[in-house]
Amino acid sequence: MNPASLPIPDPVLRSAILRSVRFNGLGIVPAIAQQHDTGEVLMMAWMNAAALEETLETARACYFSRSRNRLWRKGESSGQVQHVLDLRLDCDGDTVLLLVDQHGVACHTGRRSCFFLAPRDGVLTEIAAPEASPESLYGA
């Protein structure tokens, strides 16, 4: 991991990065969160420009919640924050990859990763069990 990645305190540099991102017609891009050391893909969410800029500035993952129509600081309710160690933009600038250190679990179901359904003998099957109860994450 390169120590000169995130955070980026200079707003001019952050703006230059934002200009390289091709947000879609709704002003958002998909952002994939991957655990930096194990390589596990934890989740995919969306970022608008404000969310991406805050992530660059704070090195903490901030997404844009489409359902709540506001910034979503990962872990603000659950405590399961994502420290962002590095970030990638893809070849056509329309997808972000975050290399994170996930505190606890990424999924609202209490599982480490949101990607826990897989075909087994042709049937979608839960291949991971919750490590925490949703009640413990969000209150009863």
Next chain:
Amino acid sequence: MNPASLPIPDPVLRSAILRSVRFNGLGIVPAIAQQHDTGEVLMMAWMNAAALEETLETARACYFSRSRNRLWRKGESSGQVQHVLDLRLDCDGDTVLLLVDQHGVACHTGRRSCFFLAPRDGVLTEIAAPEASPESLYGA
């Protein structure tokens, strides 16, 4: 890797899986391709129902090209096919993760992964060099 994952020859089982997927208003879902053994995230593209069903049936990645508005069998032009060893659906059913064995390179620029831009000292920098020339992949 579970040997009873892909391919899924039974169309009834494939249809049941497709019914668990929440395609967006355009009838597509994001699909992340990850190299199964190294964990490297290679690319993100989109799938409609036909692309996902073909992927389940053939165990070869088939996407939906939004720019060409047709199925895109990864590698059909470049030869850089993706064998799909396993597949994940996320907690809310609107994102697919493919665990693939990428033949050659995933990116049209000739790089192994599309995610080759990263902030270094605050400036987006190419952190991977092409392993193949686009000309060798697509013809001069």
